[in-house]
């Protein structure tokens with residue numbers, strides 16, 4: 001999938017705003033060697049740098065990395081696959097915010113992170129958890145099916161694991177999970193009744209492969225109508241995000 005890094009920065013800056021509290025969970029100590037995987041356009045990588053860490057960022061998207069390099073030229077950013085990366089020197093911590101739900105190969109991520117850490121190093125992350133944007137996904141599926149787009153309706157765009165599932169994978173790899181939480185976080189959408197359409201354009205385009213622009217416009221309107229009773233609170237629209245956060249230590 002191709003990312004629009006400008007739209008991401010302009011309309012979806014809440015991703016890094018909410019991520020700030022994940023940075024707190026990371027509890028950076030000055031001088032630590034930290035890797036931010038799925039760093040997007042680098043805002044949180046930069047925050048981690050400002051806390052005194054020697055930080056690098058990676059992302060699967062070349063567009064995101066180009067933007068990150070442009071915004072933060074003193075940070076080392078590289079294109080890499082979170083499910084199959086290797087590092088030259090082991091890190092004190094690996095961090096990730098709002099990225100790992102794009103990677104279906106969770107075992108590959110967890111193995112790569114484990115091997116990238118020093119013994120005692122930590123993996124601190126937040127991602128979409130089980131049930132994340134459940135109403136949005138159900139509405140997309142319903143509308144695609146109603147219009148005969150059965151294959152598109154079955155598209156598995158994201159991986160949203162339960163706490164038990166992801167903790168088990170971490171433990172199987174040899175991590176000790178010292179903290180894990182699966183919680184609701186209603187997330188504001190910008191631009192009122194256009195918010196769902198903009199969110200889908202940015203993140204959910206894969207569902208509409210092979211659907212013409214004109215039809216897509218109509219389907220997205222129907223999806224918005226289905227969501228309105230749940231998402232529109234007096235003109236402010238919210239998506240039903242559910243987050244999974246954890247700290248796992250390499251033993």
Ligand code: BEZ
Pocket residue numbers: 098101127128132133158203241
């Ligand atoms: C999330 O942060 O939960 C998310 C973002 C984009 C697409 C899907 C989920």
